[in-house]
Amino acid sequence: PLVLGIETSCDETGIGIVRGRTLLSNTIASSMDEHARYGGVVPEVAARAHLEALQPTIEAALAEAGVALDELDAIAVTSGPGLAGALMVGVGAAKALAVSLGKPLYAVNHLVGHIAADLLAGDEVEYPTVALLVSGGHTSLLLVRDLVSDVELLGETMDDAAGEAFDKIARILGLPYPGGPQIDRAAATGDPTAIRFPRGLSRASDMAEHRYDFSFSGLKTAVARWVEQAEAAGGDVSIGDVAASFREAVVDVLVTKALDACARHDVPRLLLGGGVIANRRLREVALARAEAAGVAVRIPPLSLCTDNGAMIAALAAQLIMSGRRPSTLAFGADSTLPVTQIQIAEQPPA
Numbered sequence: 001p002l003v004l005g006i007e008t009s010c011d012e013t014g015i016g017i018v019r020g021r022t023l024l025s026n027t028i029a030s031s032m033d034e035h036a037r038y039g040g041v042v043p044e045v046a047a048r049a050h051l052e053a054l055q056p057t058i059e060a061a062l063a064e065a066g067v068a069l070d071e072l073d074a075i076a077v078t079s080g081p082g083l084a085g086a087l088m089v090g091v092g093a094a095k096a097l098a099v100s101l102g103k104p105l106y107a108v109n110h111l112v113g114h115i116a117a118d119l120l121a122g123d124e125v126e127y128p129t130v131a132l133l134v135s136g137g138h139t140s141l142l143l144v145r146d147l148v149s150d151v152e153l154l155g156e157t158m159d160d161a162a163g164e165a166f167d168k169i170a171r172i173l174g175l176p177y178p179g180g181p182q183i184d185r186a187a188a189t190g191d192p193t194a195i196r197f198p199r200g201l202s203r204a205s206d207m208a209e210h211r212y213d214f215s216f217s218g219l220k221t222a223v224a225r226w227v228e229q230a231e232a233a234g235g236d237v238s239i240g241d242v243a244a245s246f247r248e249a250v251v252d253v254l255v256t257k258a259l260d261a262c263a264r265h266d267v268p269r270l271l272l273g274g275g276v277i278a279n280r281r282l283r284e285v286a287l288a289r290a291e292a293a294g295v296a297v298r299i300p301p302l303s304l305c306t307d308n309g310a311m312i313a314a315l316a317a318q319l320i321m322s323g324r325r326p327s328t329l330a331f332g333a334d335s336t337l338p339v340t341q342i343q344i345a346e347q348p349p350a
């Protein structure tokens with residue numbers, strides 16, 4: 001099926017067009033620059049930016065794919081989770097488009113969309129797989145037994161998301177937003193073993209008791225305190241060492257938990273997704289430790305890892321191919337949509 005996907009859960013207005021598992025276009029307008037001076041995504045700013053960007057981004061995606069609106073088989077949209085105001089813009093646009101064109105509409109889960117992104121990467125995809133999704137808004141460890149029917153949440157962050165932690169530490173170090181790439185760059189000049197920062201909730205007992213939840217606020221406090229004390233002592237704070245040591249702590253926790261989950265559930269596959277996957281050290285450590293553990297790692301191209309509309313279209317195409325009926329119009333933006341809800345408001349059987 002030929003599907004147009006609309007994604008507006010955070011600061012990217014993403015419009016993607018796919019035919020089954022074939023990517024035809026993946027067009028993105030980001031309001032990231034507008035948030036930079038606030039040091040993080042401002043929901044109202046994001047929602048307004050989506051309103052402005054939607055129409056031109058849809059037109060650009062159609063042009064790039066060489067597709068006309070009336071050729072589409074379906075419209076897909078992210079219903080949640082994400083920023084309520086931002087989601088609402090995409091949901092409204094998708095309903096209007098579907099109704100005016102008389103096309104079926106599929107409302108889907110953003111996190112499961114991140115997993116579906118891998119379908120567009122090309123080669124054969126196998127389930128079950130463990131999936132680690134790390135971005136500015138989420139840090140989730142999932143067990144995917146079947147993309148369209150069985151996704152289980154193994155753990156998620158109890159405070160900051162991994163990308164958010166990068167952004168906050170960058171701010172402490174006086175580096176601009178977004179912090180991830182800045183920390184990555186600074187870390188290249190530092191020693192990752194210089195400072196031993198805490199690895200939250202990553203002892204074996206934590207993993208048993210807390211499932212696979214994550215916590216990065218203790219790490220953030222530890223870094224802030226270390227920098228404060230170093231400055232108070234009048235010493236030179238090596239930004240490189242702090243960045244490298246911080247990055248090492250985050251990477252260690254993420255990879256340790258993901259591989260522990262693979263072992264515990266006897267799943268020799270790990271899928272990585274989300275904007276933090278851009279982190280070179282994370283990919284390096286994940287690949288090395290996974291190989292040692294006999295786990296195959298999949299990392300889609302970065303343009304499919306960050307928020308985009310193509311992954312939403314890909315998930316809907318998969319739902320259609322599995323015989324799912326379209327969604328009714330009785331759904332809205334759900335900022336806390338659980339990952340187990342893969343499609344929202346599927347029509348009852350006729």
Ligand code: ATP
Nearest residue numbers: 010135136137138163178180181275276278279306
């Ligand atoms: P969502 O949470 O809805 O997926 P988002 O916009 O918050 O959306 P992404 O756009 O996927 O997330 O990713 C942005 C985040 O990734 C930011 O927090 C940014 O700092 C982080 N990031 C980007 N590059 C790197 C990197 N090289 N290392 C670590 N973090 C990075």
Ligand code: MG
Nearest residue numbers: 010011012307
């Ligand atoms: Mg973003």
Ligand code: FE
Nearest residue numbers: 114135306307
């Ligand atoms: Fe996302």
